Amino acid sequence: MGKIVIAPSLLSADFAKLEEEIRSVERAGADWLHLDVMDGQFVPNLTFGPLIVAAIDRLTRLPLDVHLMIRDPLQLAERFVQAGADWLTVHGEAVGDGEAALRQIKTLGAKAGISLNPGTPLAAIARALPAADLVLVMSVNPGFGGQRFIREMLAKVRALRAMADAKNPALDIEVDG
Numbered sequence: 001m002g003k004i005v006i007a008p009s010l011l012s013a014d015f016a017k018l019e020e021e022i023r024s025v026e027r028a029g030a031d032w033l034h035l036d037v038m039d040g041q042f043v044p045n046l047t048f049g050p051l052i053v054a055a056i057d058r059l060t061r062l063p064l065d066v067h068l069m070i071r072d073p074l075q076l077a078e079r080f081v082q083a084g085a086d087w088l089t090v091h092g093e094a095v096g097d098g099e100a101a102l103r104q105i106k107t108l109g110a111k112a113g114i115s116l117n118p119g120t121p122l123a124a125i126a127r128a129l130p131a132a133d134l135v136l137v138m139s140v141n142p143g144f145g146g147q148r149f150i151r152e153m154l155a156k157v158r159a160l161r162a163m164a165d166a167k168n169p170a171l172d173i174e175v176d177g
Helices: 015-027 050-059 073-083 098-107 122-131 153-167
Strands: 033-038 064-069 087-091 111-116 134-138 172-176
Touching: 015 050, 033 050, 050 064, 050 073, 064 073, 064 111, 073 087, 073 098, 087 098, 087 134, 098 111, 098 122, 111 122, 111 172, 122 153, 134 153, 153 172
Parallel strands: 033 064, 064 087, 087 111, 111 134, 134 172
Antiparallel strands: none
């Protein structure tokens, strides 16, 4: 098994005390910070954009893992990278060509990830896998906090690891939810 990385989601933070919340997870040993960006279109909820990412980047030295749950992620990718995203993850369901999307993100200077909703089969990202730095497996339906973990996603993670071992052994696998 590879290294386990802890990336707390700031979606659970009290935004009135954001700096205090960030310091708390830093002291607790967080490796990265996970930022869930939602546009109210790809998912029903709305969170924050590049300005908040830039503010968070000024508050911490931890890598920022920015998860774009937005309809047209490549339109805003450069702004998020400029704001401080170290990792930028887009949904396979939101980009036509996952491989091209990952390559575009890498040209911006971020590590590139692709995410899959629970109902999306791994085959949907198979072609993009060699270009990915990370695959984010959603273990809940995106857009809402507090959902129950979908246990069937554990089998998807195991299948993804087997697929990655053949196509991209250095791939990081992240589970959200």
